[in-house]
Amino acid sequence: MIEVPSPNHGDRTAAVDVLVLHYTELPLAESLAILTDGARPQRVSAHYVLAEDGTPYRLVPEDRVAWHAGRSGWRGREALNGTSIGIEIVNLHGDRHDYPARQVEALVALCHGIVARHPLIVPRNVVGHSDVAPKRKIDPGLRFPWATLAAAGIGLWPRPGAGERTLAGDLPAALQLFGYPAPTAEATASDIVAAFQRRFRPARADGIEDGETRGLAADLLDQVGHRP
Numbered sequence: 001m002i003e004v005p006s007p008n009h010g011d012r013t014a015a016v017d018v019l020v021l022h023y024t025e026l027p028l029a030e031s032l033a034i035l036t037d038g039a040r041p042q043r044v045s046a047h048y049v050l051a052e053d054g055t056p057y058r059l060v061p062e063d064r065v066a067w068h069a070g071r072s073g074w075r076g077r078e079a080l081n082g083t084s085i086g087i088e089i090v091n092l093h094g095d096r097h098d099y100p101a102r103q104v105e106a107l108v109a110l111c112h113g114i115v116a117r118h119p120l121i122v123p124r125n126v127v128g129h130s131d132v133a134p135k136r137k138i139d140p141g142l143r144f145p146w147a148t149l150a151a152a153g154i155g156l157w158p159r160p161g162a163g164e165r166t167l168a169g170d171l172p173a174a175l176q177l178f179g180y181p182a183p184t185a186e187a188t189a190s191d192i193v194a195a196f197q198r199r200f201r202p203a204r205a206d207g208i209e210d211g212e213t214r215g216l217a218a219d220l221l222d223q224v225g226h227r228p
């Protein structure tokens with residue numbers, strides 16, 4: 001762990017129960033420079049930056065609030081910075097290349113430590129920026145190894161055959177029950193469906209409510225104890 005303290009943090013007044021994963025879209029040095037710059041009009045930070053070679057950098061202590069999520073919502077709560085840990089993962093390729101294996105290994109180790117220190121971060125509360133800020137944000141992207149993380153106990157992933165399951169009722173309502181923000185004029189129901197697909201069915205994130213998407217939602221609801 002390399003310490004690169006950022007001045008961009010605030011007081012914690014609530015317990016941490018969410019882990020938000022991001023990608024930087026910028027090289028390591030540039031990412032560290034922005035996330036530790038106390039003079040920008042919009043000051044930003046994260047608790048950790050994870051380099052492509054797997055080296056973790058600590059910018060903000062976990063008992064301080066870092067400024068990474070912006071306008072965001074999950075499971076009916078908004079402004080998630082106050083209750084979350086944020087990791088910025090260096091990735092220059094957006095959705096075009098897989099994350100390097102050694103970076104994924106290091107990410108799993110980093111996440112294991114975080115959830116061990118914050119037991120309220122249950123698997124359904126391990127989220128991407130695109131989950132908590134649909135349409136506005138698309139990181140950590142279509143290539144993010146959610147299935148690998150879930151296999152290591154970090155976050156959730158649909159079980160085999162999930163896509164054939166039946167979901168009773170309205171898909172946007174089901175997604176909201178799982179955790180996604182309610183549709184608004186800015187991020188419509190279709191945008192929320194697309195955010196869910198980016199995460200759980202990246203092969204086609206078109207925002208269309210097809211049977212497979214409904215089945216995946218049913219399985220995930222079932223995994224968190226809601227009857228789908």
Ligand SMILES: [Zn+2]
Pocket residue numbers: 021022023068129137139
């Ligand atoms: Zn982000």
